[in-house]
Amino acid sequence: MSKESVDILIIGAGPSGAAAAWSLSSTSLSIMCLEQGDWMDPSKYPSTRRDWEIMRAHEYNVSPNVRKHPADYPINDKSSPIAIANFNAVGGGSILYSAHFPRFHPSDFRVKTLDGVADDWPVNYSDLQPFFSENDRMMGVSGLAGDPAYPPHEPPPGGYPVSLGPMGEIMGKGFNKLGWHWWPAYSAIITSRTYKGRQPCINLGPCNSGCAQGAKASVDITYWPLAIRNGVQLKTRSRVREITVDASGKATGVIYYDENNNECRQNARVVIVACNGIGTPRLLLNSCSSHFPNGLANRSGLVGKNLMLHPLGYVEGLFEDPLESYLGPQGCCILSHEFYETDSRRGFVRGYTMQLLRGPGPIETALSGVLRRQIPWGTEHHQAFAKHFGHIVGMAIIVEDLPEQHNCVTLDPNLTDSNLIPAPKITYKLSENSRKMLAHGLSKGKEVMIASGSQKNFAFGPVRQTGWHLMGTARMGTDPTSSVVNEWGRSHDIKNLFIVDSSIFVTSSAVNPVSTMQALALFITDKIKTNLTRLFD
Numbered sequence: 001m002s003k004e005s006v007d008i009l010i011i012g013a014g015p016s017g018a019a020a021a022w023s024l025s026s027t028s029l030s031i032m033c034l035e036q037g038d039w040m041d042p043s044k045y046p047s048t049r050r051d052w053e054i055m056r057a058h059e060y061n062v063s064p065n066v067r068k069h070p071a072d073y074p075i076n077d078k079s080s081p082i083a084i085a086n087f088n089a090v091g092g093g094s095i096l097y098s099a100h101f102p103r104f105h106p107s108d109f110r111v112k113t114l115d116g117v118a119d120d121w122p123v124n125y126s127d128l129q130p131f132f133s134e135n136d137r138m139m140g141v142s143g144l145a146g147d148p149a150y151p152p153h154e155p156p157p158g159g160y161p162v163s164l165g166p167m168g169e170i171m172g173k174g175f176n177k178l179g180w181h182w183w184p185a186y187s188a189i190i191t192s193r194t195y196k197g198r199q200p201c202i203n204l205g206p207c208n209s210g211c212a213q214g215a216k217a218s219v220d221i222t223y224w225p226l227a228i229r230n231g232v233q234l235k236t237r238s239r240v241r242e243i244t245v246d247a248s249g250k251a252t253g254v255i256y257y258d259e260n261n262n263e264c265r266q267n268a269r270v271v272i273v274a275c276n277g278i279g280t281p282r283l284l285l286n287s288c289s290s291h292f293p294n295g296l297a298n299r300s301g302l303v304g305k306n307l308m309l310h311p312l313g314y315v316e317g318l319f320e321d322p323l324e325s326y327l328g329p330q331g332c333c334i335l336s337h338e339f340y341e342t343d344s345r346r347g348f349v350r351g352y353t354m355q356l357l358r359g360p361g362p363i364e365t366a367l368s369g370v371l372r373r374q375i376p377w378g379t380e381h382h383q384a385f386a387k388h389f390g391h392i393v394g395m396a397i398i399v400e401d402l403p404e405q406h407n408c409v410t411l412d413p414n415l416t417d418s419n420l421i422p423a424p425k426i427t428y429k430l431s432e433n434s435r436k437m438l439a440h441g442l443s444k445g446k447e448v449m450i451a452s453g454s455q456k457n458f459a460f461g462p463v464r465q466t467g468w469h470l471m472g473t474a475r476m477g478t479d480p481t482s483s484v485v486n487e488w489g490r491s492h493d494i495k496n497l498f499i500v501d502s503s504i505f506v507t508s509s510a511v512n513p514v515s516t517m518q519a520l521a522l523f524i525t526d527k528i529k530t531n532l533t534r535l536f537d
Contacts, residue, residue, distance in 0.1 A: 009268035014092020017274030018219035025230035037089035045210035091220035098331025122487035159192030174452025188217035277470030306403035313397035313461025315445030317454030325359030357394035397441030489524035
C-alpha cells in the first residue's frame with residue numbers, strides 16, 4: 001500500500017524528531033512523522049500509584065528486553081557490560097528520562113585540539129548557542145544563571161532550580177568543604193510557576209517512570225502539540241523497516257508496517273532520521289540496495305561504529321540525620337564539574353560529571369538493605385529500615401566515553417522484532433582510559449560523601465542498567481571518508497537524507513546529551529530551511 005508523497009518525512013517522535021518537526025512546521029512544506037510507539041496516557045504513569053517501584057521494574061523498565069511492549073524491539077546487549085535503555089512512544093526517551101539538562105561545554109567540541117584524542121566537531125558551542133536558548137524556552141528548563149563552568153547565558157526560563165532539600169544542602173556544604181565546584185542542576189522541569197500551560201513540579205519523586213504532573217518536559221507535551229497545530233502529521237504505531245532509494249541512489253521514502261501489520265510505503269522528497277544512537281544505525285544497516293550493499297549512507301563504513309555509552313559509576317552515602325532524600329526529582333539536585341576537564345596528573349584524558357541523585361524509594365531501600373545485610377528481616381526490620389529510608393544520598397559518576405570503532409552496533413543474524421526486522425547487536429567494552437576515570441570518580445565521590453558527613457559509603461561501576469546515552473554511531477564531519485553526515489546533518493552519500501539524533505555526535509562529553517541533541521536538531525533544521533531551494537532542486 002502506497003501513501004501520497006510528503007515533502008519531509010521524519011522517522012522517530014522522540015526529543016530530536018519532535019524538535020525537528022516543530023522547527024520545520026514554520027514552513028509551508030508537508031511534513032509527516034512515523035513513530036513505532038503510541039501516545040502515552042499520563043494518568044496511567046507509575047507516579048499515580050503506590051506500587052510505582054514495582055511498575056518501574058517491569059512494564060516501565062528502561063530496557064525493552066524487560067518491558068517487551070508491542071512497540072519495542074529486542075536488543076542483543078550480551079556483549080556489553082552496559083545494557084541499553086530505550087523507550088518507543090511519542091516522546092521517546094523523554095518519557096522515562098530524569099530531565100537532567102546540562103549543555104555540552106565549549107571544550108567538548110574541540111577534544112582533538114585540546115587533548116589530542118578523538119576528533120573535533122565541525123560545529124562549536126557558539127554555533128549552537130541560540131538553539132540551546134530556543135530549546136530551553138520550548139522545554140521549560142529551570143536552573144540558576146552564573147555557573148562558572150559555562151559561558152554566560154540568560155537565566156533558564158522555567159523557574160528557579162528544583163528544590164535541593166536537606167540532602168542537597170548538606171552535600172553542597174561537603175563540596176564547599178573540599179573547595180570543589182558544584183551548581184544547582186539544570187532541569188527540564190518547571191518549578192516556580194505555570195509555564196506554557198504546564199503546572200510546576202510538586203516533588204512526586206518517580207520522574208524516571210513518567211511525570212503525571214506534566215512538570216517534566218517530555219516532548220509529547222512540549223514540542224508535539226505545537227508541531228501538530230502547525231500542520232505536522234504524526235502517525236503512530238508505524239514501524240519503519242527500511243529507507244528506499246531510486247535508481248540514482250536518492251532517498252525516496254520508507255517501507256513500514258502499520259498498526260495492523262500491513263506493509264506500507266510512504267514516499268517523501270526528504271527523509272530525516274531521528275531514531276537514537278541504536279535505532280538509527282539499525283535502520284540504515286537494514287536499508288541495503290544495489291547502491292548501498294553495506295547499508296544506507298555507509299560508504300565510509302562507519303555506520304554503527306564509534307558507539308559511546310557514558311559508563312556510569314554509582315556512589316551512595318548513608319547519613320545519620322533524616323534528609324527526606326526520597327523527595328524531589330530523582331536525577332536533579334546538584335552537579336559538579338570539578339573533574340570535567342583534562343588534568344594530566346590524574347592519568348587519563350577528559351573527565352566526568354558528579355550528578356547528585358535522590359535516595360531510593362521504600363521497596364528499593366528495603367531490598368538493597370537486606371542484600372547488603374544492613375537491614376534484617378524479622379523483628380528489627382522496621383527499626384533498621386527507618387535509619388535508611390530518607391537517609392541515603394546517591395551520586396552518579398558520568399564518565400566521558402571516547403569514540404572507538406570496535407564499540408559498535410550491527411544487525412543480529414538471528415534475533416528479530418515482531419515484524420522480523422533484525423534486532424541491533426551491541427559490541428562494547430570499556431577503554432583503559434574510561435576505567436581509570438571511573439575509578440577516580442568513585443574515589444572522589446566517596447571523598448565528598450565523607451566530607452558531607454556520611455556514616456557509610458558504597459560505590460561501584462560501571463552500573464549495568466544505565467545505557468541511556470546512545471551516541472556516535474553516524475558521526476558528523478567534513479570528510480566523507482571519516483564521517484557519515486556533514487556539518488549540518490546531511491548524509492555525505494545522499495543529498496536528501498538527514499540525521500538529527502545523538503548518533504551524529506563526534507564525542508560524548510560528560511553530561512546528559514538531550515539538551516545538546518535537541519539544539520543540534522534545531523540547528524540542522526534551520527540549515528534545511530535556509531537551503532530549501534537547493535535541497536528540492
